[in-house]
Amino acid sequence: MIDVHVLTHEGTKPEWLDECLKSLANEPCTVHVIDNTGKHHGEGRARGYAMGEHPFVAHVDCDDYVIPGVMEAAARGLE
Numbered sequence: 597m598i599d600v601h602v603l604t605h606e607g608t609k610p611e612w613l614d615e616c617l618k619s620l621a622n623e624p625c626t627v628h629v630i631d632n633t634g635k636h637h638g639e640g641r642a643r644g645y646a647m648g649e650h651p652f653v654a655h656v657d658c659d660d661y662v663i664p665g666v667m668e669a670a671a672r673g674l675e
Contacts, residue, residue: 598625598671599648601655603632603640612659619661624668626650 600623602616613629620627628647632640645653652674656662 597650598623598652598654598667599628599650600625600653600667601628601630601641601644601647602658603630603637603644603655604658605632605640606634608658616656616658616661619664620656620667622664623662623666624671625654 600620602613602620604613617627617629626648628644630640630644630647632643641655644655652671654667654670
């Protein structure tokens with residue numbers, strides 16, 4: 597499993613975030629959505645990477661989405 601964080605901010609478009617989260621829903625990962633409004637990008641990433649309990653961590657931008665199966669393939673490759 598992989599801990600994945602998604603940062604949100606004042607410019608986050610809700611429809612894009614919805615698509616991002618839908619693309620992660622069936623992946624072998626625990627998703628952490630972090631409100632980073634008004635904060636430095638690096639601060640949010642540091643908080644995101646510190647979260648969770650899985651041996652692997654990643655991030656997906658709130659305006660992106662993942663291809664089905666990519667997190668499973670990444671986890672297999674890392675193990």
